[in-house]
Amino acid sequence: MDATRTTRQLEETIDDFEKQKILDIKKIFGEFVTVEMAFHAKALEVYTTAFQHIQNIDEEGDLEVFRSLLHPPSYQSRLEIVRANSKTSLNQTASSLGNTGTLQVRCAEIIVCSKGDQVKQET
Numbered sequence: 001m002d003a004t005r006t007t008r009q010l011e012e013t014i015d016d017f018e019k020q021k022i023l024d025i026k027k028i029f030g031e032f033v034t035v036e037m038a039f040h041a042k043a044l045e046v047y048t049t050a051f052q053h054i055q056n057i058d059e060e061g062d063l064e065v066f067r068s069l070l071h072p073p074s075y076q077s078r079l080e081i082v083r084a085n086s087k088t089s090l091n092q093t094a095s096s097l098g099n100t101g102t103l104q105v106r107c108a109e110i111i112v113c114s115k116g117d118q119v120k121q122e123t
Helices: 002-055 059-070 075-097 100-114
Strands: none
Touching: none
8 A cells, every 4th residue: 555655646746747847838938928929019110110211201302302412502602702712812822922933832832731731831
């Protein structure tokens, strides 16, 4: 009788162990799947929003903005303003220096200085 009782207790212990193992696995996999579903649901929300933003892009409007930046309408007038100011500046330099040879050297110094290079001044 002792062997039968011991065998029965051992079978119950094994049965309880298997039952607990199944419950633990069920709980772990259930939590894993729930977390993964939440992650993918959030990813789907983000992708849906991104897709809607992409669909709302105004191709013609963006192309017009690009073209306006590429060829600004006041480009020519700006260029004329710069040219006029440059001529005025050079004319003032020419009148203050007096002769054209010195003017050419002075203009070269101005160009080099505007590029940030150091100029060696010779007299």
